[in-house]
Amino acid sequence: MKEFVDQLLSLLQQGISAIFRFVEMVWNWTIDQVYTLFQAPFAAWPLWKQVALVMVAVAVAAVLYRAARELWYAGTSILAAFATLLTVFVKTLPIVVLAGLIAGAGMWAINNFDLPQFVANADRTLDNATR
Numbered sequence: 197m198k199e200f201v202d203q204l205l206s207l208l209q210q211g212i213s214a215i216f217r218f219v220e221m222v223w224n225w226t227i228d229q230v231y232t233l234f235q236a237p238f239a240a241w242p243l244w245k246q247v248a249l250v251m252v253a254v255a256v257a258a259v260l261y262r263a264a265r266e267l268w269y270a271g272t273s274i275l276a277a278f279a280t281l282l283t284v285f286v287k288t289l290p291i292v293v294l295a296g297l298i299a300g301a302g303m304w305a306i307n308n309f310d311l312p313q314f315v316a317n318a319d320r321t322l323d324n325a326t327r
Contacts, residue, residue: 230256 233256238249 230260 233249233253236249238246241249
């Protein structure tokens with residue numbers, strides 16, 4: 197069972213890592229494209245090309261603003277979810293401790309008591325009490 201959980205966690209880690217590498221690649225490509233846009237020799241261009249460059253820059257800014265806004269909302273949602281997760285961890289801690297205590301006490305009882313001997317001793321005690 198432990199091997200299965202370890203393999204599952206490893207698979208999840210590799211999948212998440214691949215997603216982040218892909219996202220990083222796309223972001224780096226986009227940043228390079230935007231950097232190239234602003235490195236254009238627009239001062240020597242005719243007016244119509246300068247106007248087209250401004251329109252392209254405005255479109256890029258609008259799209260990046262939308263992406264930034266979505267990232268902001270996602271970040272606040274993630275922060276709220278993380279706070280909720282921490283609250284649940286703390287809230288369920290007594291229940292988890294209780295489960296551990298039950299498991300530990302159960303194993304202690306199983307390892308330290310011999311039921312047939314316990315029943316025999318109880319029968320002898322009952323026989324002595326009835327005499």
